[in-house]
Amino acid sequence: MGQQEATYDHRAIEERWQREWDDADVFRVPDDAEDPEYVLAMFPYTSGQLHMGHVRNYAITDAFARYRRMDGEEVLHPMGWDSFGLPAENAAEERDTNPREWTERCIEQMRDQFESLGFGYDWEREVTTCDPDYYKWNQWLFTEFRENDLVERQAATVNWCPSCETVLADEQVEGDDELCWRCDTPVTERDLDQWFFKTTEYADDLLESIDDLDGWPTNVRDMQRNWIGRTDGAEVPFTLHTPDGDEDVVAFTTRLDTIHGATYFALAPDHPLAEAAAERDDDVAHFVEEVADPDGDEPQGVRTDITATNPATGEEIPVVVADFVLSDVGTGALMAVPAHDERDHEFAQSHDLPIRQVVEPEDEADADAVDVQEAAYTEDGVLVDSGDYSGLDSETAREELTADIGGAESAVQYQLRDWGVSRQRYWGTPIPIVHCEDCGPVSVPDEDLPVELPEFVHTTGNPLDAAEDWKHTECPECGEPAVRETDTMDTFVDSSWYFLRFTSPDLDDAPFDVDRANDWMPVDEYVGGIEHAVMHLLYSRFVTKAFADLDMLDHREPFEALTTQGMVLGEDGTKMSKSKGNGVSPERITEEYGADTARLFTLRAARPDKDFPWSEEGVRSSRAFLERLLSMAREVDAGATTSDLDPAGEYVARETAATVADATEYFDEMEFNRAVQAVDELVSLLVRYRDRDSVDESVVARGVEVAVKLLAPVAPHVTEECWTTMGGDGFVAEADWPTPDRDVSDHDKATRLVEQTREDVRDIVDTAGIEDPTGVDVVTAPEWMYDVLELAKDADGNVVGSVMSDESLQRHGEDAADYAKDLAAQAPAFPDVLGPDAERATLERAAWLVESEFDAPVRVLAADEADDDVASKAEPGRPAIHVHEG
Structure with missing residues (x-):
């Protein structure tokens, strides 16, 4: 890169400072730290290759951790490796190696990549989940x-x-034909005994505490609520009449008020009574084994030789087996009310089953418009054709029916299921x-923990099942032969x-130090992908509560604040992937442009939670920005006063002071893109100021130091x-975060004033066609107009009356009345402006910007210092402009 490298040798700079930080333990957190700021990114799976999404994710947490460290906090910012899992096993199979060797190579490669990007981790706290010292505590x-009845x-x-004689993960079942990924054999289903964590025991706790997660994105909290899926309703028993005798089957419903309209009863295909019916009836067997498709677009089913008694009416109704009934949702059985449920209605129409309305809208006019033969009416309303319950509103009817029907009771159902933790x-x-x-x-x-993995054995089935020496052992209780x-x-x-283990990663006698975890938890800022918004976060919450x-x-709760980062897209706007050929190698970017350029580009392109497309031009622009800053630092007179x-x-x-205030607020909100933009604008201003004939070097030095x-x-x-x-002392990574050295509380007002004034000058020059301005007068409004504005803000609707009743303003006659009328027309959106003295001082300070833009002197005048025809056009917040020419 020639001349560019002479300006900014990123390789030498990055290697030097990474070495210096490491030697000085800049990012190490002592065990006796008191409640450090805990900043954590979801640790990566050990694929061996970082992509730009990784760079962005870990740049987000690193930037925030570094900011909080400079802001005076002790910061815990650890890294580890999510190193177990099927991909490593598959990779080992393909490469004729073993998962441990493959994983260790991947970890080494990824650690090198992290270090080359300059991420400030406390590497002494590194954890690796495939290490027996870690997974011993999974077993514990x-x-x-x-022992506490949670398993x-x-x-x-x-x-x-059946060919490989092994269980497959869902991702190993390929294509519409559902073939084994390894041998293309059609995959079947089999029931096996599995181990479960009883997450359902915590369903209410997990659900109710979502409301307290104020630092989480709303969409993630909604996803958690939906996954837990609490539904309030009632359980009601129906008596089913089978060739083998009568049996009570409980159905769960949220609409017990519609029970008089239940015209059939439905069972899940794997319900025991459905399986018994399949043994008696070939049509039912064919449906259960060949046709049923719970994921299908249309509800399908088949009649059986079973009937059911509606407990509210005593009516005998048919029983069907239907694929829209799921054994793990509700009770695996439901009462079907086609007049008031869209799915039940569609099935009833296709199977010629009765549709009987028992609820109608309260408004008679609306009731006349309802035709349940055409479409289900699914809203609450008033009961009709429901015996003694007719005329009741739906809510009251539900309460009374629950009390009156024998065996019925209020119930709660959850979509949440226990967590199956067994993997073959x-x-x-x-x-x-x-x-x-x-x-x-x-x-x-x-x-006797950990139970360590034996040597990997290449086999078609489960390698652990093939490890005979490892598998056969003695029973810990009776000493007899047993099997692991x-x-x-x-x-x-x-x-x-794992976030708990980071607090005490070397502890030998417990998974984590309780006192330290209590002091350091919860994680203050957690960052990761939206794809983990449900399962990982839900399981972490469950384990923390347990x-x-x-x-x-x-x-x-484990995580106080959560940020879900958006994706880095290809330049075509689609997700980066190898298959699409739109991926960008982090190695190429860091080699060609430098790690700081990669970090800067990914953080300045968008807010952390937003997607953004990759832009090579954006990368080059980021590199140029860093070069300019480095050049300014080399030229600045740091000792100037x-x-x-x-x-x-x-x-x-x-x-400069305002940039500090704004950037600090942006960093607090993790809006790094806006913080970088503020710094970019400051640097551009410093360059422009430095090019003047008269420059105060201390101003430039302070500005560059802040930047x-x-x-x-x-x-x-x-x-x-x-x-x-x-000439800064120590590391900037450990320097104090800057604070404003001036009162900038009115900066937003001042900025609007300056930018509006500059725009007005441009408009006049362009409209009048002035090619060579010789001077610009900027005239502020008379002080009495500011008084009128303040009175208008306090007036209770009668702006003109309030203004003209003020004796000090009456002497300005029609001018005051006219301005009051203008303000009344704007009410309540009155201009938010500086006071007269502050407005003039602001314009005087900014006059040099207009002078440098138009190469003409600028005067800032009070109204009584200017010609009346110019001054009469001035208003608070909108000075009058006169451009001289010729």
């Missing part, structure tokens, strides 16, 4: 939860490849259970508590170089 957690074993349906794979935490014929499933004693559990844990277990109930933690600034110098000094400090969290390497060049 499993045992502890089991159970039950049958669950899994994907099964090798590369995960072994579940610490031994199966004994006499004792049943027995937990491995704590003193060959399932491993869901990797979400690893990530459900730890709290085990008296191991004072906190019931002054005691008295001219108006132009005071203007720049105030803009360097404000940009330090975003572009840490080049700002360290700038800081040292300017």
Whole structure:
């Protein structure tokens, strides 16, 4: 890159400061730190390759951590590796290696990439989930939860490849034909005993505490609520009449007020009574085995030889098996009311089942417009054709029916299901259970943890099941021969508590130091992808609450504030991916432009939660910005001082102070794009000011120092170089965050005034066609007009009357009345302006901007200093302008 490298040798600069930070332990947090600011990015899966999305995610947390450190906080900013999981197992299979070797190579490569980007992690706290020292505590957690009745074993349906003789994850089932990813054999389903964490025990707690997560995005909180999916209703028993006898089956409904309109009863395809019907009836068997499609667009089903008695009417109604009824939702059975449910209505029409209206709108005119034969009426209303309940409103009817129907009772259903943690794979935490014929499933004693993985065996089935020496053991209770559990844990277990381990990563006798975790938790700022907005966050919340109930933690929520970062898109606006060929290599960007350029571009392009397209031009612009800042730092007179600034110098000094105030607010809100824009505008102003004939070097020095400090969290390497060049003490990474050295509370008003005035001058010059202005007069309004404005703001509707009743304003006669009328027309949106003295002082300080733009002298005049025909046009916040020419 030739001349560019001579200006900014990013390779040398980055290597130097990374080495210096490491030698000085800049980012290390001592164990005795008191409640450090905990900033955390969701730790990465060890794929071995970073992409620009990674760079953005980790640049966000690094910038915020660096800002908080400069702002005086001790900061905990750790990093670790989510290193178990199926992709590593697949990669090992493809490369004829083992998952551990593959994972360790990936970790080494990714750590190098993180370090080359200058991310300020406390590497002494690094955790790796596939390390036995870590997953020992997954096993301990499993045992502890089991002892406290938070773990159970039950049958669950899994994907099964009969050729490979193994369970497949959903992502290993490929295509519409549902074939095994490895051998293309059609995948079947099989029921296997699985281990579950009882998340449903915490359903209400998980749901209700969402309201307290003020620092979380609204959409994520809504996703959590929807996933938990609480539904209030009633359970009511229907008696089903089968060839084998009568049996009561409970149905859950949110609309018990419609029970008189239930014209059929529906069972899930895998309901025991449906399976019994399939054994008796070939049509039912065919539907259950071949046709039923819960994900289909249309509700499908088949009649059975079973009938049901409606408990409210005594009517006998048909029973169907339908694929829109799910065994794990509600009770796997429902009363169908086609007149008042769209799905029930569609099914009734296609199967010629009765549609009977029992609820109508309260308004008679609306009731006449309802035809339930054409479409279901699904709103609450007034009951009709419902016996003694006719005439009741829906809510009252629900209450009375619940009380009156035998066996009916109020009930709550959740969409949330218990967390199945069993995985039939090798590369995960072994579940610490031994199966004994006499004792049943027995937990491995704590003193025998960790149960380490055996050597990897290439096999078509589960490698743990093939590890005979490892699998066969003794029962911890009776000492008889027993078999180890060959399932491993869901990797979400690893990530459900890793943020706690960072507080004490080397602790040998507990998963985390309780006192320290209580002091340092919750995580103050957590950043990660929206794809983890449900499962990972929900499981982390569940585990945190469980730890709290085990008296191991004072906190019931793990993350106080959450940011879900947007994606980096290709230049075509679509998601970056190798298959689309629109990916950008972080290595190329850091090699060609530097790590700071990559960080700066990803943070200045958009707010953290917004997507943005990659732009090579944007990268080059970011690089140019850093070069300009470095050049200014090398040229600045850092020792310059002054005691008295001219108006132009005071203007720049105030803009510097305002930039500090604005950027600090933006950093607090993690709006790095706006913070960078503010610094960019300050640097541009400093360049313009430095080009004047009369420059106060202390103003430039202060401005550059501020720009360097404000940009330090975003572009840490080049700002360290700038800081040292300017003679700064220590590291800028440890320097004090700047504070405004002037009162800038009125800065927004001043900025609007200056920009409006400059625009007015431009409009006059352009409209009048003035090619060579010889001077510009800027005339402020007379003081009495500011008094009129203040009176108008306080007037209770009668602006003109309030103004003209003021004796001091009456002497201005029609002028005051006319201005009052103008203000009355604007009410209540009155101009928000500076006072007369502050307005004039602001314009005097900014006059140099107009002078440099038009190469003409500028005078700022009070109204009584200017010609009446000019002064009469001035108003508060909108000075009059006169441009001289010739």
